[in-house]
Amino acid sequence: MWRALILLFFLAGPLYAAPLTRADLAPMVLAPYELGEAVNDRGVWSLRNSGGGEAGYVFETAPLAPLPGFSGAPINMLVMLDLEGRFLNVRLIAQNEPIFVSGLGEAPFRAFLEQYRGHSINEPLVVGTPYGAGGAASDNVYLDGVTKATASVRIAHESILAATLAVAREKMQGVGAGPAPEPDLAHDEPLEWRSLMEQGLVGRLRVAEPALDAAFKGTKWADDGGDLDPARPYIDLYVIDLGPPALARAVLAQDSLDEIADVRARAPDDELYLLIEAGQHGLVSPDFVRNTAPDRMTATQDGLPLALRDADILPELAEDLPASLQDATKMVLRLDRRLGFDPTRPWELNLQAIRLHGMLMPEAGSVHFPLGLQTPERFFLRPSPPERLSPFAEALRNRAPDLWLLAGFLALLMAALLAQSRLAGLRAYTPVRLAILAFVVGFVGFWGQGQLSIVTVMAVARGLVAGGLEVLLYDPFGLLVWAAAGAGFVLWGRGFFCGWLCPFGALQEFAHHLGRLLHLPRIEPPPSLARALLWSGPVALAGLLATAFVAPQHAETIAEIEPFKTAITMHFARPWPYALWAAGWLLVSMVWFKGFCRSLCPLGAMMRIGGFLRLRQWIPRRPECGSPCQLCRVRCAYGAISPQGKIRYSECFQCLDCVKIHDDPTLCVPLVLEAKRARRPS
Template sequence: MWRAVLLWLMLATPLLAAPLTRDQLEPMIVAPYALGEPVNDAGVWSLLNSGGGEAGYVFETGPLAPLPGFSGQPINILVLIDLEGTFIDTRLLAHNEPIFVSGLGEAPLRDFLTQYRGHSIHEPLVVGTAYGNSGGSELVYLDGVTKATASVRIAHESILAATLAVAREKLQGISAGPPPRPDPDHSEALDWEGALAEGLIRHLRVTNAEVDTAFAGSIWADDDPEAAEDPDAPFIDLYAIDIGPPALAQALLDADSLADVQRLASLSPDDEPLLLIEAGRQGLVSSEFVRNTAPDLVSAQQDGLPLALRDADLSVSLGEGVPEELSDATVMVLRLDRRLGFDPSREWQLSLIAERQHGMFQPEAGSRDFALTMGLPERFFLRPEAVTQLPPWLSAIQIRMVDLILLGVGLLALTALLLRQSRLAAQRHYTAIRLAVLAVVIGFVGFWGQGQLSIVTPLAVLRGVMQGGGLEVLLYDPFSLLVWVAAILGFVLWGRGLFCGWLCPFGAMQEFAHHLGRRLGLPQWQPPRSLGRALLWTGPAALAVLVLTSFIAPQHTETVAEIEPFKTAITMHFDRPWPYLLWAGGWLAVSMVWFKGFCRSICPLGALMRLGGLLRLRKWIPRRVQCGSPCQLCKVKCNYAAIGTKGEIRYSECFQCLDCVKIHDDPKLCVPLIIAARQRSRAA
């Protein structure tokens, strides 16, 4: 018995996208490249050229940078880079972003990924538009996708984080250990002069004459008359301070600004804030700059790799100790992400870009960089010991811990109720109690938790197990897994009834549709016995087609699986094209006149759940010798037609609605009890 339960657990659990195998990867690598040997167990492989020499690396973003997308699951992208860090190709492998699953389709996302080819990880790549910049800024803009900004930015961050991890360790030999964090307990008295003298505040001053010298010999040499008029005036007068350490922030900011920076640190603990004070002509951003995006005149790099700078969207004021001549300077707070390998305690470079325009119509832009070396002493930071990264399945459990606890408590409470089914069914307001439970299932298990089970899951798991996938990947979606476990354990007590009758969100929606139909006075249809028995075979037939498709033509499995309306109704909240809406809404409309018609006919998951009756250990629905002969009341009242003519319960078709239990235990409803009571009355 327990072997059967274990088998069902294996076949009915979500499959995590483990790193691709050699057989899966090789067809994706096209000439003149070939797949080499695996570099590590995180899905990084060497890339060979036509002569068999090492040409670069190929890897997936999912295992290296499992940043959750808008759907809550990572966007997995295949990345090929050469030994110089130049992108050879970026290709979409898997995602669950709703806007691309249904709505825009995958084409815009795939088109977006083609923009990386030929660009280097050493370039400051940002998602957005150049806002009319004709090329003066060194930022490389990648056009986003309208209506999918969040998903595209997450895809970009995944590519950047994964590629930087490979580039730092494989291309430069720099181990990507945990970055240091500002020590909140480090305190020391600092003032402007002392911090400047020690190098805690870095200063870059570039005169107009020095900028003219940088542009000398180019077409932009004479395009700044103001510089020629006053060559000794500062074009750039920049002070840069890493204010991640609290001691530096307290020394330079007023009380309100300090509170804002501390609030930023609590909301974004992985960001390192950088205070810039610019008192020259240049400024920090162009007139086209948009807040909370990458600054267009400032760039940074460490170890030859770019750092992602972003505006912190804070308006700060300087403290009393800052020199009075800087009171009118431009002040800005940027932030750098330590998760992408940035180490503020090591040397890094901050560059301010000087731009000039040449020509009146469609001017040609040119730029020159003026760099400032940054870095703070170790005493301001805590360097955590290297820790083993949590496996994705354990991380998924931690992320959804609150939901899992609520679901677990709910499942225990539901089990306790159903174990006392006679008392539950005898409640005066039993129908209201059942509908309340089903409403929670629709709202919490379905719409919120996305715990609508699907036949796609056991098919994917079965295929993965047969292909040698590890069992640890079965915990990738812990919320759905817990529902699967409850359903499988429910087989032992009640057969399919626990899930199909109480835990299926779409089944619950059909039951509400049935009650609505009755309220509207719609006629109720029950198929003739012969037709009803025939319709029971449509589910196994659909299941067989899906199984064959998953092995013969797996690329079409998702399309064939659309026979289930669950994705449209629950996962996508009915936000899909009209054919899908017609299919899902049509079955809800059918349920208004034919009780849970989809569940009782074509549902492939229901067909699989029928096998749960084989694992049932007991006949939990009480019967009397009079049931079926002569009494047929339970059979007539059963909306699922799960009671035979002789009164026997067909547990493979029973949804555990408890209507027959209510009749059986009610002396005012059960015909044998009524007759027995009358006989006792006559005898008395």
């Protein structure tokens, strides 16, 4: 049977859905936007605004970043992104995450996705956790996670970022350029106007009237020059970056320097530029309103528009600047570095020249004169972008206290089981075992959400076929439990996990003890029926794995055969059929010891393989075990000892009851008889 299952792993192929069609996708696009044309065959479409202009991109995450979730299938989400890399909307299309299918429902997942709106792909977005987010001084932007679904929302978050960055790199220049530099306020350099000009620290655009005429030549505005002073250039523009204090001190009077400092304190991300226009252009039209975007200037960087805005400052120049500039038109503009503007990289300022043709209803024509600008790096500090941790490293950091406590507990537990005779020989062995199981239920199960499940096995099985087992890295707590279970699997067989580390198994054991306190009868099925019930687990396991490949859309429903999610993850807060199924098995365990573990549990069926792979036979035996002594077999609550006295390790839960009997001279029948023989007079 196991060979058939392994063969099924390699014969099954990945099952990815094709991107949505236009008819499916168009209703999902929020007004006032509408769906444009398909950009490629991987689910990327253009986004149009209400006027039909290009506004951004719309795409699905699954075709671009098919990161497998716990169901083995990707979570598919729709992302609307504007041309500046801001999220307009993120909405859920399809998911099969166990916690959201029939546990918490999709409402908290959809609420999580709403947090992306308004954020930019340039921001270091990370998912916080119910165990704590970053401190107030962190550069990261934290999104609230979903309690009990941390791993699933991390997978969704990584899918969104991976898909969005793929679109940004291919279609949107400059979006992924990283954080812009900030002026180095401590940089001091003795500068004056002449040295500024000599070093190229002042951008200059000079356009004489002949050049203006040449620009309009061949148009209807060629002869509409107007009354210009031929002795003065049409444009004589000087541009100086006021962000670096060394440059600002070289060109501004003290009062203006103080005003610049005030603006810097209020808006530290604004880069200010001084424009001095000594020609006849005037920089803005007579209708210009201060503190708004200048109507005769535009700017671009990397082919994308920059948002210029008047800083509403009336600058006074330093006294040593040329007299020709003192009476010139002056203006201070600001650009926002948060929107991707980088003053140390080339950018372009364009001045618009207007001519009017006609008398009654004049027709306007325009030409543009560009000025390339760039401030040297030495005046700036370039912050290192916050190092983006891998999902696994981020999860490790967020759950570090839990992981340390879990690691310590697992180390002590394994050490105790390696010295099983000493553990079983404790006078208070039963209370100690129950205390350990209580910790497993409370910390590993309810708090840490470390209940292992066949769902993970199904996801790994699909990952082996489809490529990629990243799903395991999103939950380091569960991964550590899996690692310990794997080590115990090799050392003891199924006993370490099933007997000591399974929260639901521990709940069943407590239920059985409660049944004893209530004096309920203890029921054991006849041996023939008990042996038949042992096959129900492997059959359930085979059916689940087959469903995961053949009909993955039904896999999560079939996986509800496990009551773990209901009892441990959801604390029974589920619809009544699920709660009744989980509670029913606990009630059964009050009379039939750990009935689910010994019959229908698909994860337990997989763990049985460890009974054949263990490194050694850990349970001590004597020649008299089974012939004639049957005490251990009769006392074994799991029926894991054959009439011949051999341990069936595929059914042994390592409870150590038989070890306690074996080592106790007052309980072990061969030792009792030997002691009696020793006391007889010779």
